[in-house]
Amino acid sequence: MSIARPKAARTLAAVLAIGVVVTGCAESERDDDDSSNGSDTFVFGAPGDPASLDPALASDGETFRVTRQAFEALLEHETGGTELVGGLAESWESNEAGTEWTFHLRDGVKFHDGADLTGEVICQNYDHWYNWTGTYQNSALSYYWQTVFGGFAENENEDIPEPNYVGCEAPDELTAVIEVEHASANLPGGFSLQAFGIHSPDAIAAYEQQAASTDDGENINYPEYSQEAGTVAGTGPFEITGWNKGNGEVTLERFDDYWGEKAGVGELVFRTISEEDARRQALQAGNIDGYDLVAPGDVQTLLDEGFQVPVRDVFNIFYLGMTQDRNPALESLEVRQAIAHALDRETLVNTQLPEGGVVATQFMPDTVDGYSEDVATYAYDPGEARDLLAAAGEENLSVDFCYPTEVTRPYMPAPADMFELMRADLEEVGITVEPRPMKWNPDYLDTVENGGCDLRLMGWTGDFNDGYNFLGTWFAERSAEWGFENQELFDLMHEAETEPDLETRVGLYEQVNELVMELLPGVPVSSSPPSIAFAADVNPPTVSPLTQENFAETSFK
Numbered sequence: 001m002s003i004a005r006p007k008a009a010r011t012l013a014a015v016l017a018i019g020v021v022v023t024g025c026a027e028s029e030r031d032d033d034d035s036s037n038g039s040d041t042f043v044f045g046a047p048g049d050p051a052s053l054d055p056a057l058a059s060d061g062e063t064f065r066v067t068r069q070a071f072e073a074l075l076e077h078e079t080g081g082t083e084l085v086g087g088l089a090e091s092w093e094s095n096e097a098g099t100e101w102t103f104h105l106r107d108g109v110k111f112h113d114g115a116d117l118t119g120e121v122i123c124q125n126y127d128h129w130y131n132w133t134g135t136y137q138n139s140a141l142s143y144y145w146q147t148v149f150g151g152f153a154e155n156e157n158e159d160i161p162e163p164n165y166v167g168c169e170a171p172d173e174l175t176a177v178i179e180v181e182h183a184s185a186n187l188p189g190g191f192s193l194q195a196f197g198i199h200s201p202d203a204i205a206a207y208e209q210q211a212a213s214t215d216d217g218e219n220i221n222y223p224e225y226s227q228e229a230g231t232v233a234g235t236g237p238f239e240i241t242g243w244n245k246g247n248g249e250v251t252l253e254r255f256d257d258y259w260g261e262k263a264g265v266g267e268l269v270f271r272t273i274s275e276e277d278a279r280r281q282a283l284q285a286g287n288i289d290g291y292d293l294v295a296p297g298d299v300q301t302l303l304d305e306g307f308q309v310p311v312r313d314v315f316n317i318f319y320l321g322m323t324q325d326r327n328p329a330l331e332s333l334e335v336r337q338a339i340a341h342a343l344d345r346e347t348l349v350n351t352q353l354p355e356g357g358v359v360a361t362q363f364m365p366d367t368v369d370g371y372s373e374d375v376a377t378y379a380y381d382p383g384e385a386r387d388l389l390a391a392a393g394e395e396n397l398s399v400d401f402c403y404p405t406e407v408t409r410p411y412m413p414a415p416a417d418m419f420e421l422m423r424a425d426l427e428e429v430g431i432t433v434e435p436r437p438m439k440w441n442p443d444y445l446d447t448v449e450n451g452g453c454d455l456r457l458m459g460w461t462g463d464f465n466d467g468y469n470f471l472g473t474w475f476a477e478r479s480a481e482w483g484f485e486n487q488e489l490f491d492l493m494h495e496a497e498t499e500p501d502l503e504t505r506v507g508l509y510e511q512v513n514e515l516v517m518e519l520l521p522g523v524p525v526s527s528s529p530p531s532i533a534f535a536a537d538v539n540p541p542t543v544s545p546l547t548q549e550n551f552a553e554t555s556f557k
Contacts, residue, residue: 040556041267042538045279045291047408048441049248049272053240054207054226055194056129057136059143061410061461061547064194065292066250066270069551070112071197071234074103074122074176075188079550080542082315082367082465084192088117088235089176092191098183098500099166101191105174109259111200112239119170125198126168126178128208140220147472148190149180183500185472189464194548200233207231219442237263237552248272264539264555276408280533283307289538292547293408294531296354308534311356314365314527315545317470318411318459320422321522325483327454329394336520338388339455340378342429348421349526352414357528362513363470365527367545369502370467370509375517385429398432402453407440410530410547411459419457451480461547467509468497475516482521489515 050063055071058064076087086092089103109117129145131153137160139146149165166179180187190196199207210225225231229240229251237260238252250270254263271288273279279291280298284305294302299309320343324330345359362375389395403419404412412418416437423433436453438444448456463469476493478485492515496508530547534540541553 040265041269042265042290042551042554042556043269043271043288044551045273045282045288046270047272047274047276047279047293049245050243050250050270052222052226053229053232053243053250054199054223055197056145056199057141057222057226058195059140062272065547065549066240066252067197067234068194068236068548069238069252069268070232070236070240071194071199072236073192073194073196073198075192077192077464077544077546077548079553080544082462082545084188084464087192088122088198092188094188096500098187099180101178101180101188103176103178103191105176106259107174109235110257111203111235112233112255113200113202114257115200115202115233117198117235118173119176121201122176122178122198123168123170124201124204125196126165128204129196130163130165135220138220141222144190144193144195148184148186148193148196182498185466185468185497185499185505189466189469192464197234197236203231203233235259237261237550238268258552261552263552265551268551268554274406276413283533283535286535290532290534290540292530292532293410293413294354294533295408295413296352296531299354299531302533306536308536308538308540309531310534310540310543311354311529311531312410312543312547313545314356314358314367314529316411316459316461316527316530317360317363317365317524318457318526318528319360319363319522319524321448321453321456321458321482323451323453323456323481323483324521326451327399329392329397330399330454331484332392332394333520334388334392335394335397337378338385338392338394338429339426339431340520340523341381341388342385342425342431343422343523343525344380344425345523345525346380348418349528352418352421353526353528354413354531355529357526360524360526362517363474363522363524364467364509364513365462368462368465368467368470369506370471370513372510372513374510375514376520377517378520378523382425382429389430395430396432397430398434399426399454400434400436401426401455402436402438402444402447403457404440404444405437407444409459410461411526411528412457413528413530415457422457449481451483463546467506467512468493471509471512471516472497475512475521484519484521486519489519 048062050066052058055067073087074089075084078085090106091104094101137156150163151160164180168178170176210223229242237258239255241253242251252268254266276295282288302309322330329335349357349359404415426433477490492512496505499505537557539555541549541551
């Protein structure tokens with residue numbers, strides 16, 4: 001199965017005015033209700049806005065952070081880990097070929113609009129996505145559907161992959177059976193994706209009656225229902241009740257008919273604060289109760305002031321990408337090796353990343369099965385870099401180097417600072433660097449996806465624990481972003497993607513990692529554990545290496 005080009009987070013930067021900074025005070029100073037009855041409002045500072053209140057139309061972490069509280073998928077991940085557990089399905093199994101997946105649903109699950117969860121509703125959701133037409137087939141809107149299930153009932157573009165989804169049947173009220181054409185490494189993990197959170201039948205019907213999304217050639221115009229509260233309805237512990245785009249706030253209220261343990265707070269607010277310093281100051285001032293992506297240099301300060309700063313386990317990769325067909329020099333393996341040897345990744349890890357960050361040797365962290373201990377490595381060696389450039393006849397190499405602004409990512413806490421370190425390393429070996437800073441969304445993401453940079457900074461946090469979720473994101477087929485062709489690699493990726501036996505598939509991932517690091521299409525830089533902060537009076541949720549925190553676990557002490 002082909003894979004759509006990755007579409008990174010589409011977030012809108014919003015800068016909020018923050019009150020006077022109060023240091024040394026770790027408890028919230030907002031007016032609180034009686035916390036003993038769980039009716040408090042918990043405010044969380046998010047780095048960016050959601051793109052949509054319908055997670056099926058999104059591919060970014062800020063959207064999923066919000067919608068995850070309101071929508072649930074068939075499968076979920078264990079609290080604080082990466083192992084799959086039941087979600088809306090209590091149990092599941094597949095046939096030996098990996099082409100038929102049977103889900104046994106929980107009894108008594110209600111949607112926010114009062115509808116009951118049934119097998120027919122599961123099928124209605126999956127068939128709704130499969131039958132998308134028009135702009136919905138743009139990978140900016142249907143990235144995860146195309147990644148996991150391929151194309152649609154009627155593909156309208158030759159670039160869209162052939163569908164792997166065959167259909168869904170409900171043999172009884174609490175069973176759904178999903179059939180695919182062939183086994184896929186994306187399953188069963190794909191059934192846990194927030195993009196496949198289940199909507200109520202009335203909500204699906206309302207979506208289909210509204211005007212579809214549109215594309216004016218530059219921007220995606222999302223359908224109206226996805227941009228305001230009131231139509232979307234899931235089964236989660238919170239329901240979405242408001243989205244004030246002007247204030248950058250999404251409000252959710254506890255759903256009292258939730259099938260599981262009720263949320264510990266009555267109201268949950270996600271407030272967009274794009275700058276990390278502003279998020280920290282808002283926490284210190286008592287204007288918010290927690291925030292994500294704490295700068296490494298702020299961790300000890302916050303701890304000393306009495307705040308809580310739990311650290312997630314490592315499940316991401318940060319890399320320097322190269323677009324080979326944009327700059328002929330980058331088509332030379334010696335030049336790519338020179339760039340790898342020129343980078344002092346150890347210093348970058350030690351100065352820019354939280355404690356626990358490590359230099360990466362391949363395009364997945366060592367916490368994912370398929371990590372190989374036998375890859376080619378490229379130690380920091382400026383002398384070797386100069387020799388390789390000379391051997392390639394590129395002593396006067398010039399490159400443009402794109403990096404994002406107005407953003408903080410789990411794998412990239414300070415893009416400009418990280419860029420400057422790499423720029424200095426490259427210039428030290430004689431490479432001329434043209435800096436190209438761009439606003440993260442949409443400029444940077446669109447430029448990168450279309451192969452508009454010689455060098456670029458990017459990364460990935462895993463969606464689920466299968467090596468294909470990392471390697472397949474980049475190396476399943478030729479893309480404009482990378483600009484190279486290697487059929488041996490693409491064939492090996494296809495073999496891994498369609499291999500139903502996990503042990504065999506893991507061995508294939510090891511081979512892919514070894515081949516990729518010989519080809520060196522980019523330089524894996526680091527993996528790091530992103531931090532998240534909370535006020536002292538908060539019982540925080542269990543942190544997730546997948547950044548999939550369940551805020552229903554949150555309460556006030």
